[in-house]
Amino acid sequence: xxPPRPGGPHPESGRAGRLRLRHRLEAALRGAGLLxxxxxxxxxxxxxxxxxxxxxxxxxxxxxxxxxxxxxxGLLLSGERALAVVVTNRADVVVEWTVSMGVRxxxxxxxxxxxxxxxxxxxxxxxxxxxxxAYRTVVRTAAGYAxxxxxxxxxxxxxxxxxxxxxxxxxxxIPRLAEALAHLDQxxxxxxxxxxxxxxxxxxxxxxxxxxxxxSGDRAxxxx
Numbered sequence: 514x515x516p517p518r519p520g521g522p523h524p525e526s527g528r529a530g531r532l533r534l535r536h537r538l539e540a541a542l543r544g545a546g547l548l549x550x551x552x553x554x555x556x557x558x559x560x561x562x563x564x565x566x567x568x569x570x571x572x573x574x575x576x577x578x579x580x581x582x583x584x585x586x587g588l589l590l591s592g593e594r595a596l597a598v599v600v601t602n603r604a605d606v607v608v609e610w611t612v613s614m615g616v617r618x619x620x621x622x623x624x625x626x627x628x629x630x631x632x633x634x635x636x637x638x639x640x641x642x643x644x645x646x647a648y649r650t651v652v653r654t655a656a657g658y659a660x661x662x663x664x665x666x667x668x669x670x671x672x673x674x675x676x677x678x679x680x681x682x683x684x685x686x687i688p689r690l691a692e693a694l695a696h697l698d699q700x701x702x703x704x705x706x707x708x709x710x711x712x713x714x715x716x717x718x719x720x721x722x723x724x725x726x727x728x729s730g731d732r733a734x735x736x737x
Contacts, residue, residue, distance in 0.1 A: 531697050538690040545682040548675050551614055555672045558613050562665040569658035576654045580647035587641030595637035600645070602627040606656045616671045618664035622656035 587595060604627045611620040626649045629635075636642040 528701065531694065531701060534690060534694045534697060538687065538694060541682055541687050541690055545679055545687065548679045548682070552672055552675050552679065554614050555616065555668055555675070559665060559668045559672060562618075562661065562668055566658065566661040566665045569654065569661040573651070573654040573658045576647065576650040580644055580651050583640050583644035583647050587636070587638055587644050590640055591637040595641055598634045598636060598641075600627045600629045600633065602630065604649070604652045606652075608656075608660055613668060614671075616668050618667040619660035620664070622653075622660040624653040624656050626652070 605625040607623045607625075609620045609623060610617055612618075636645055
C-alpha cells in the first residue's frame, strides 16, 4: 500500500484507518462550511458597522465645525480672556460592549457631559454658551465614532483570521486528507484483489498424486 506523501496527515492503515480518515475529512469539510457561514455573517455585520462608522465620522466633523463657528463668534465678541470661564469638571465616557459571532466589540459609547458647578461663572456671551453646548456634542460624537471605528476594526480582523483558517483548510488540509484517503482506498482495493486471486488459485489447483501411489500403478500394469 502506498503511503501518503510527506507533509500530509498522519499515515493510516487498514479499514479502521480508512474510517478514521473519512471521519477526519468529513469533519474538516463541515468545519470549513461553518467557517464560511461565520464569515458571511460577519461580513454583513461589518457592512452595518462600517456604515455606522461613516455616519459617526460625519456627525463628529459636523459637530466640530459648528462648535468652532460658535467659538469664533464668542471670541470676536469677548476676546480670548473669556475662555478663562470654562467648566472645570470632566466629561465621562463609558463604552458598552457586545458580542457578534464570538467577536467582542463596542456597541456604543455613553457620554456624561461635564456639568458647570453653581459657583462657576457663566459664559461671557450667548455665542460662547452655544459653543459650550456644541463642544459637548463634539465629545459625544467623537466617543461614538471611536466606538464605531473600533467595532468595525475588530470585526474585520476576525473576518481576516477566519478567512485564513478557511483557506488553510480548503487549500492544504482537506486536499491532504482526501489524497491520503485515496491512497489508502487504492491500497486496500489492491490488497483485496490480490487476496481474491490467491483464494481462487488455491481453490482451483488439483491435488498432486503421491510418489507411492504412482509406483504401485506402474507395477500393476507390468504384471498384466
